[in-house]
Amino acid sequence: MRNPLSQTIVNIKPSGIRRFFDIAAERKDTISLGVGEPDFDTPWHVRDEGIYSLEKGRTFYTSNAGLMELREEICKYLSRRMDLNYDPKKEVLITVGGSEAIDIGLRAMVDPGDEVLIPQPSYVSYEPCAILAGAKPVIIELKNENEFRLTPEQLLAAITDKTKILIMPYPNNPTGAIMERSDLEKIAKICVEKDLFVISDEIYAELTFGDRKHVSIASFPGMRERTVVINGFSKAYAMTGWRLGYACGPEEILKQMTKIHQFAIMCAPTTSQYAAIEALKNGDTDVETMRESYNQRRNFLMHAFREMELPCFEPFGAFYVFPCISEFGMTSEEFAFALLDVKKLAVVPGSAFGLGGEGFVRISYAYSLKKLETAVGRLVEFVTELRNKA
Amino acid sequence: MREKILTFIEKNSRVELKELAILLGMSETDVANELEAMENEGIICGYHTLIDWDKVTTERINAVIEVRVTPQRGRGFDSIAERIYKYPEVESVYLMSGGYDLLVMLEGKTLREVSSFVSEKLSTLESVLSTTTHFILKKYKDHGTILHQEYADEREILS
Structure with missing residues (x-):
C-alpha cells in the first residue's frame, strides 16, 4: 500500500498546548490556568435567542456569507466601536470561528513562495495555516523589552521582495500585549510603503484594559484596502462553543474567501448566527461586566507577581499574563511540568506559542477569583521552594 | 470609581479592604474613604448576608x-x-x-x-x-443569586 498521507501535513507539528494538556488532564486534583476561553456562560438572552430560533424551526442553511441581518449588525458594531466601515453585502463573511477566517484568509491571498510574516509568540494556528496555504512562514520574534509589541525595525528587517502578508495578532494570545495607536501608525505606514497586506486577528478586541481601547490597523490611512479584519463572538460574548466569527475586508479578497468558505463549509451554524444578532444588538453591558471582572483578576495577578517578585510586564489585553521564569534555569516546558508535578497547577509553557515564548509561561485568568487565589498560593510555594534550593 | 466599588460589594461585601483595593487598582486609603463617605451619605445602607x-x-x-x-x-x-x-x-x-x-x-x-x-x-x-x-x-433566585446551584467547570482542560 502506498503512504496515504500528505507529507505537508505530516511535517507539521501538532499544537504544543495539546501535548502538554493531555498529560495534565490525567492528573487528579490539578488546578488548570490553561484554558483560553471565558469562564462565563453565554449571556442568557443570547442563549435564549438561539433556543428560540430552534423552536421556530430555523434549521436551514443561511446564504454562504451568512444572514444579512447579522452582517448588517456586524457593520454597525464595527462602525460604532472600531471606526471601521464595511458594506454588509460585499465586504463581510460569517465564518466558523475566527480560526476559519485565518485559514481561508491566507488561502485566498497567497501563492506558493509568498512569504507570510508571523510575529511570535502568538496563537498556534497562523504558521500551520500559512504552510497549508503553500506560503512560507517567516517568524518575527517579539521581545519582552518591547512588551511584545511589533516594532517598525523588526518589521522592516523581516521584509523581503517575496513578503506578501503580515499577520497582526493583537490583542495577543499568549502575551496579553496590545498595539496602541502610536505603535500601529508606524506599522501601517510601512505596510503601505512596502505594499503588504495585513490579516489582523482582533478576536480579543473587546478585552482591553486601563482605558486603552482597541485600535484596528484597518482604520489607518491606506490600510482599509489592504487589510482583512478578523473578529468573532467567542471571547467578547463568551460564545466559544457556538463557533462563530467573521472576516471583513475589501470586496476583491472577501469574494475569494467566500468561495473557499462556500465549497469547504457552506455556511456558519444558523442557530449561532441568530444568537449572535442578539449579542450585537443587546450585549454591550454583558461585555462591559465581563471586562470589569477580567480586569479585577488581572489586577489581582499582577499584584501577586509583584509580591513574589516574578517579572511580568503589565499586559493590557486578552485574558492572559505572561510572566518570565528564566531566573529558575529551566526551560518553560520543564518549569510547567515541574509545577504540574509538584503543585498540581497547570499553566502553558511559553514555547508552545513559537519563537520568543521560551522563558515564559502563559497564565489564563479566565477563572474565578477564588480559583486564582488557590492557584497563586501554589505558585508562590513553588517559586519560593525553587529559590531556596538555588 | 464609586460605581465600581458598589458593583463589587453588592455581590461580596465581605471582601477585605486590601483585596478590594488591589482588584480595583486603587489605593487602600481611597477605597476606605469612598466607603466611609458612601456610608455617611446613606448610599450604602447596610451589609447583609444572603441566607438560604x-x-x-x-x-x-x-x-x-x-x-x-x-x-x-x-x-x-x-x-x-x-x-x-x-x-x-x-x-x-x-x-x-x-x-x-x-x-x-x-x-x-x-x-x-x-x-x-x-x-x-x-x-x-x-x-x-x-x-x-x-x-x-x-425561592429559586434571590438578590441576583441562584440558590441551589452547583457550579462545575466543564470546559475541556485545554483550548
Missing part, C-alpha cells in the same frame, strides 16, 4: 402582601407606609404603580404569625382598604 433558610432547620415563612390604601391629604402614601414599615416583621415596603398601592414583604416564624399580622395589624389600619396575601413556596 430552607437549608437550616429554623422554620421561616415569607409572604408578599398587596395592599390597597387611601392616601392622606398632604402626605400621600408616606404616612401609611411608615405605619406599616415600622413593624419589625416587615422586610420591605414598596410603593407600586398598577392595581394596588403598597407591596409589603413579610417574614414570620409560623403561618399563624403571618396571618395574625395581616388580620390584626395590617387590615385594621384605618387607611387600608384591602389586602391580598401570597405565601412564598420556594
